[in-house]
Structures are given as structure tokens and as C-alpha cells.
Amino acid sequence: MEYLIIFILGIIIGSFLNVCIYRIPKEESILYPPSHCTSCKGKLKSYDLIPILSYILLKGRCRYCREKVSIRYPMIEFLTGILYVLVYIKYGVTLETIKYIIMVSILIVIGMIDLDTTNVYFKTTLTGFIVAVTFLALHVYMGLPVINYIYGSIIGGGTLSLIILITKGGMGWGDAEICSVCGLFLGFKLTLLMLFLSFIIGSVIGLALIALKKKTRKDYVPFGPFIVVASIITILWGQDIITWYLL
């Protein structure tokens, strides 16, 4: 029952994340105007805004103009719901759960926008930074150490900055921003794992894309989505991977 509540919360937030993913690159407000069909501008009624369900009931089409609605919208809602449940299973009723579901939400927006536009928007990383700092302030208030997270941020942002300076291209400063924010959430050890995983995932997918002739060596493949996937894996299974590796 509690899982269902968390899942429903996830798909509702997921529906808001869709709005962010669609509007932030267009420099539109994420709050106004209310949701509308992107094709005919028809205003969506409240019963059209039920995550996933509305999509199924309307058979993936707009109520007014019958234009197809991308399957991506319900998929992102579903993904957000599932990730919220997984974070809750992992961390239970703790502050960590709240921290990580917010982090996952921000990462979904950053990753999807990077996939769509190959851009990382400062607004999104800044939001992550503010959230992470807020949780660190809570740590300080509760008398918990924070230095580990600051080291995480330095190693995350620092490693990427170094790569950017050495390779002069490939990765962008937006990627360094993402890693430094993730470091602030994850702390030192988990950030190292996240960096490691993002390079592994990046090379495997990069090589696969070249092998499948979807991309050539000269094409630009955004690195942000790999950082996002690596961070989510680290949130969910990072501690287990480290324990398993060290044993």
C-alpha cells in the first residue's frame, strides 16, 4: 500500500517533470500557462492530466485535434514512479529518501533535456545545487559531518573539468556542473563510483552506437545522460557495489 502511494506520487511528479523537460529548453515558464496540447494549444482538462491513465483512456491522442501524444510522456511518468519506489525500498522512511527522490527528479530533467538538445541548462544544475546545499545545511543543523559531500563535489566537478581541459571538447562544462552537483548529493566514495560507472556506460554505449552505425566517431554524443544513469545506479545500488567489490 505504501509503495502504491509512493508510486502515485512519483507519476504525478513525473508529469510535472515532463513539463520541465519540454519547456525549459524553450525558455518558457514551467508554471504558466497551464498544460495544453503542444499541437492545437487546446487546454487540457483536469481529467486529462491524470498521469499514464489519461494517455491510455485517450489512446495516446489529443482530445481536440486527435494529434498523437508522444509515448515518452507516460513513460517518463512511469519511470519516475518506479524510481521513487526503488529509492523508498532502499532508504525507507528517512531524510535520505526525500533527498534522493528530489535528486532523481532533477536528474531525469537534466538527462532528458541533454538527450533532446545536447545542452545542460544552468537553471537545472543550479536547482540541484540549491537542493543539495539545503540538505547539507540540515546535516549541519543535526550535527552530522558535511565535509565528505564537499569532497564529493570537488572530485566530481574537478575530474570532469580536468578532462575538458585536456581533451578540449567532447564533454562540456555542463557535464562538470552535473558531476559537481551529484558529488554534493552522493559524497566522496559514491561519487568516485558514479564517475567510474558513467565512463564505463559512456564507452559501452558510444562503441555500440558506432558499431550499429548510428553514429560515427565524429558525431557528438551528449555525456550528461550517462552521468544521470550512473548516478541513479549509484543511489540505488552504489553501496552494494562497493561492498561487493571490496570483499
Ligand SMILES: [Zn+2]
Ligand atoms: Zn491538440
